[in-house]
Amino acid sequence: MNYKFKGLILIATASVAFTSNAKEIKITTWNTEHLMSEARFLEWKKFCEPLGWPDSRDKSLTDEIKAKLNSKPSYLTYCNALNGLHWGKVQSKPVHDIAAHKAKVQALEEASSKLQSDIYFFQEVSDAIAIKELLNNPSYEVISSFELLKNISLPQNVGVAYKKELFDARPQITLNKTLMVEHNDRKVRPGIELQGVIGGKPVVFLNVHMKASCRWNPLDDKKADCETYARQVPKLETWVEAQTKAGNYFILLGDFNRHFVRDMTFEARSDGGSASNIPSGTSKTRSMLKEINDSVPNGTNLYYTANHFDPPYKSWDCHKDIDRFMINESWARLLSVSYIFETTDLGLGSYGYNYPGHDKNKVQPSDHCPITLKVAL
Numbered sequence: 114m115n116y117k118f119k120g121l122i123l124i125a126t127a128s129v130a131f132t133s134n135a136k137e138i139k140i141t142t143w144n145t146e147h148l149m150s151e152a153r154f155l156e157w158k159k160f161c162e163p164l165g166w167p168d169s170r171d172k173s174l175t176d177e178i179k180a181k182l183n184s185k186p187s188y189l190t191y192c193n194a195l196n197g198l199h200w201g202k203v204q205s206k207p208v209h210d211i212a213a214h215k216a217k218v219q220a221l222e223e224a225s226s227k228l229q230s231d232i233y234f235f236q237e238v239s240d241a242i243a244i245k246e247l248l249n250n251p252s253y254e255v256i257s258s259f260e261l262l263k264n265i266s267l268p269q270n271v272g273v274a275y276k277k278e279l280f281d282a283r284p285q286i287t288l289n290k291t292l293m294v295e296h297n298d299r300k301v302r303p304g305i306e307l308q309g310v311i312g313g314k315p316v317v318f319l320n321v322h323m324k325a326s327c328r329w330n331p332l333d334d335k336k337a338d339c340e341t342y343a344r345q346v347p348k349l350e351t352w353v354e355a356q357t358k359a360g361n362y363f364i365l366l367g368d369f370n371r372h373f374v375r376d377m378t379f380e381a382r383s384d385g386g387s388a389s390n391i392p393s394g395t396s397k398t399r400s401m402l403k404e405i406n407d408s409v410p411n412g413t414n415l416y417y418t419a420n421h422f423d424p425p426y427k428s429w430d431c432h433k434d435i436d437r438f439m440i441n442e443s444w445a446r447l448l449s450v451s452y453i454f455e456t457t458d459l460g461l462g463s464y465g466y467n468y469p470g471h472d473k474n475k476v477q478p479s480d481h482c483p484i485t486l487k488v489a490l
Contacts, residue, residue, distance in 0.1 A: 135489040135490060136311060136312040136489065136490050137487055137488070137489045137490075138231045138232065138279070138311065138487070138488060138489075138490065139228075139229070139230045139231045139232075139485060139486070139487050140230060140231060140232045140233075140234070140318070140364070140366070140438070140485065140486050140488065141228055141230040141232070141233045141234065141483045141484065141485040141486075142234045142236075142320070142366045142367055142368070142436055142437075142438065142483070142484050143233060143234065143235050143236070143479075143481065143483040143484070144235075144236040144237050144322070144368045144432070144436060144479060144480075144481035145221060145235055145236070145237055145238055145243075145247065145478075145479045145481070146195070146237055146477075146478075146479035146480045146481060147190050147194040147195055147237055147239075147268075147269070148217070148218070148221065148235075148237060148238045148239065148243045148244075148247065148479070149190070149214070149238075149239040149243055150239050150240055150242035150243040150246055151211075151214065151215075151218075151246060152242070153188075153189070153239040153240065153242075153243065154211070154214045154239075155211070156186075156189065157189045157190065157192075158209070158210070158211075160185060160186075160189060160192070161189075161192035162209065164178055164181055164182070164192060165178075166192050166193055166196060166207075166209065167182065167192050167193065168191075168192070168193040169182050169191060169192070169193075186266070187266045187267070187268065188239070188259070188266035188267065188268055189268055190239075190268035190269065191268070195207060195208035195209070196209075197477070199480070203473055204473060204477060204480075205471070205473055205475060205476060205477030206473075206474060206475055206476045206477075208476055213476045216475070216476040217476045217477075217478055217479075218246055218247055220468055220476070220478035221247045221478050221479065222247055222248065222249050224466055224468065224478065224483060225247060225248050225250075225483075227466065228466060228483060228485055230485060231275065231276050231279050232273065232274070232275045232276070232279070232307070232318070233248070233253075233273065233274040233275075233483075234271070234272075234273055234305075234307075234318065234320035234366055234367060235257070235271065235272040235273070235274070235320075236269070236271050236302075236320070236322040236367055236368045236481075237269045237270075237322070237368075238257055238259075238269075238270050238271075238272050239259065239268070239270065240257050240259040240260065240270060240272075241255045241256050241257045241259065241260055241272060243257075243272075244257065244272050244274050248274055252276055252277060252278075253274040253275060253276060253277065254274065254275055254276075254277055255272065255273070255274040256272065256273060256286055256305075257270045257271065257272030257273075257305070258270040258271050258272065258288055258302070258303050258305055259272075261286075261287075261288050261305070262288065262303070265293075265300060267300075267302060269302060269322065270302070271302060271303065271304065271305045271320050271321070271322050271367070272305065272320075273286060273305055273307050273318075273320060275307065279311060280309040280310060280311055281309070281310040281311065281312070281313065282309065282310060283309070284307055284308055284309025284310075285306075285307075285308045285309065286305065286306065286307055286308075287305075287306050287308075288303045288304070288305055288306070289303055289304035289305070289306055289319060289321075289348070289352060290303050291348040291351070291352075292304050292321065292323075292345050292348050292349070294341060294344045294345055294348070295341075296324065296337070296338075296341040297337070301324050301341060301345070302321075302322045304319050304320060304321040304322075304352075304367075305319075305320045306318065306319050306320075307320070308361075311490055312490055314362060314490045315360075315361050315362065316361065316362045316363065316364075316490065317356055317361045317362070317363040317364075318363065318364050318365075318366060319352060319363070319364075319365050319366070319367075320366055320367045321349070321365065321366070321367040321368070321369065322367055322368045322370075323342060323345060323367075323368065323369050323370045323371065324338055324341045324342040324345060324370060325338065325370045326338035326370070327339040327341075327342045327370065327371070328370060328371055328372045328375070328435060329372055329375050331379045331383070331399040331400070332346065332379075332398045332399050332400070332401065333382075333383050333397040333398060333399050342370075342371075342401075343392075343398045346392065346398050346401050346404055346405070347391050347392045347396075347398075347404075349365070349401075349405060350391055350392075350404060350405045351391060352365075353365065353405055353413060353415065353441070354391075354409075354410060354413055356441065357410055357412050357413045357441065357442075357443075358410060360443070361441075361443075362441065362443055362444040362447070362490065363441045363444065364438055364439065364440050364441070364444070364488075365415060365438075365439040365441075366437065366438045366439065367436070367437075368432070368435060368436050368481070369401075369435050369436070369437055370435050371401055371435060372434050372435060373401075373402055373417060373434070373437070374434070376400050376401055376402055376403075377400060377402055377403065378400075379399040379400040379403070380399055380400065380403065381398070381399065381400050381403035381404050381407070382396060382397050382398055382399060382404070383397040383399050384396060384397035387407075388403060388404050388407040389407045389408075389409040392404065402415070412441075412442045412443055413441075413442070414441075414442050415439040415440065415441060415442075416439065416440050416441075416442070416445050417437045417438060417439045417440075418437070418438045418440065418463040418486055419463070420433050420434070420436070420437070420463050420464075420465055420484055421463070421464050421465065422464070422465040422467060422482070431465055431467070431480075431481055431482035432480065432481045433465055433482070433484070436481060436482075436484045437463075437484075438463050438484070438486045440488070444488075444490075447489070447490070448488065448489060463484050463485060463486040464484070464485050464486075465482045465483070465484050465485075466482055466483050466485065467482055468482065
C-alpha cells in the first residue's frame with residue numbers, strides 16, 4: 114500500500130485488503146435539497162404560489178405578506194427554497210409546478226437505481242413518503258425524523274432507507290435529539306441513528322445535518338450560526354465516546370456543513386482548555402475534529418474518507434467538501450491489515466455520482482450529489 118500524509122483524510126491509493134469472510138456493504142449519504150412528497154409539495158405550492166414565492170428575509174415585503182408567512186405551517190419549507198437560484202444567479206429551472214417536482218423526483222430515482230446502495234442516509238426530506246417516492250423500491254425499509262419526532266414539526270428532516278435483508282435481525286432506529294439545540298428561538302435538526310448487526314458484527318450509523326453557515330469560520334466566531342454549531346459539537350463527542358466505550362463499529366456521516374481541511378487548521382480551543390474533556394458551557398471550541406479527536410477514551414479518533422468525482426462535477430460542486438463519512442478507529446483497523454495510524458491514511462475513498470445531462474434549462478435534482486462508500490465488515 115502506498116501512503117501519503119494527508120492529516121485525517123482516508124485516501125484511496127491501492128486496493129483495500131479485507132479478511133476472506135468480510136461482508137461488503139454500500140452506503141450512500143444524500144442531501145436531496147428540500148425533497149418533498151408529492152402531497153407535501155402540493156400543500157407547499159398552494160401556500161407559497163399566491164404569495165409570489167417570497168424570501169422571508171426580503172425587507173421590502175409588505176406587512177400583509179409577512180403576516181401570511183408567519184402563518185405558514187412549521188413542516189413546510191421556506192417559499193423560495195426551490196427557486197433555481199444560487200447566490201442570486203440562475204442555476205436551474207425552478208420547481209414551482211407538479212411537472213417540475215416530478216422531474217426532480219425522477220432524476221433522483223434514476224440516480225438511486227444506478228447506485229443500488231444497501232443503506233441510504235438522507236438529509237432535507239419532508240418525510241418517509243418522499244424517500245419512498247424517490248426510491249420506488251419496496252425492498253427498502255424507510256423512516257425519517259418527521260415520523261419519529263413528537264410535538265415538533267420540521268421542514269427539513271433526516272431519514273434512512275435500508276435493504277430489508279441486510280441486517281441479521283431488525284435494526285433499531287432512534288433519533289439523537291441532543292443535536293437539536295436552540296437557534297433563534299427554534300430547534301435545529303436532529304440526527305437519526307441506525308443500529309444493528311450485520312454478519313455477526315454490531316454496527317452503528319449516525320446521520321447528521323449540522324447547522325449551516327459556519328463552514329469556514331472557527332467555531333468560536335461570534336456569528337450566531339457558529340455559536341450554535343459549537344454547542345452541537347459536545348453532543349457529537351458524547352455520542353462518539355459512548356460508541357467507542359461500547360466497542361461498536363460506527364460511522365458518523367451526513368451533511369456536516371463544515372469544510373474539514375479548513376477546520377483542521379484551527380486549534381481545538383482558544384481558551385487554553387484541554388480537548389480531552391467534554392466542552393463546558395464556557396469552553397471556546399474552534400475545531401470540530403480536533404475537539405473530538407482527542408484519543409480519550411483510547412480509540413476515539415475519527416477518520417474521514419476522501420470524496421472523488423469521476424467525471425468531475427461540472428455545473429456546481431455538489432457541496433462535495435461538506436458531505437462526509439467519518440469512520441471510527443476500530444472499523445478503520447478492520448478495513449486494512451496494512452493500516453498505519455502514524456500517517457492516518459487508509460486506502461479508502463467515497464465516490465460522488467454526478468447527475469448526467471443537467472443544464473440551466475432543466476430542473477436540478479439537488480444541489481448536493483449522492484456520496485457513496487463501499488466498506489467491509
